[in-house]
């Protein structure tokens with residue numbers, strides 16, 4: 001009898017799942033009705049309370065300026081977004097992340113590493129793309145479906161356990177570790193990210209120069225945490241090159257006269 005009930009559970013969960021059309025690619029994703037916007041905002045508040053927020057005026061101005069331009073390029077693809085761009089002072093930590101609701105964190109270590117605003121835009125565009133594509137919510141939904149129900153079905157509610165699920169879904173573990181996105185999600189975020197950067201007037205070729213620099217850095221201990229979870233650099237650089245003929249005209253149409 002118990003087994004019979006369980007056999008009904010997965011179809012029941014799938015009935016609850018909605019179809020989500022990923023912006024820029026048009027891919028259809030199956031996502032459970034989780035309130036990832038509220039969860040993302042709560043998780044971001046937790047991180048701000050725990051991490052050192054940088055007061056460096058130049059770095060904050062830079063991240064705000066680039067972030068706002070990319071947010072404008074995202075347009076209506078992130079309903080309910082209350083954009084927030086925060087610079088974290090994490091010493092040697094080289095990291096950037098984005099959470100549902102338009103919450104973006106960039107670490108000072110990453111800002112020191114990038115050669116230009118275009119490269120910073122490439123990283124921010126990539127992280128925001130994971131959010132507009134709802135990769136974390138999709139991954140979380142897959143996890144819930146795989147677990148066939150259990151106690152996590154109330155994922156829409158706001159308790160701390162569910163917040164941890166959202167964090168894990170977006171690649172951040174509750175303990176501060178990183179969880180790798182799948183290769184398919186990474187590739188999709190690369191594609192969407194360069195389109196956002198180009199629409200915002202940033203040179204999408206900077207994504208290539210950035211990843212080439214990362215490849216040259218090798219896989220030693222200096223490799224940034226969030227990049228070590230982003231596999232197959234050669235493949236990603238090859239894909240980025242392949243997409244350039246498509247995105248360079250977008251950049252040319254939106255580049256700023258300076």
Ligand SMILES: [Zn+2]
Pocket residue numbers: 126127130181186189230
């Ligand atoms: Zn990524």
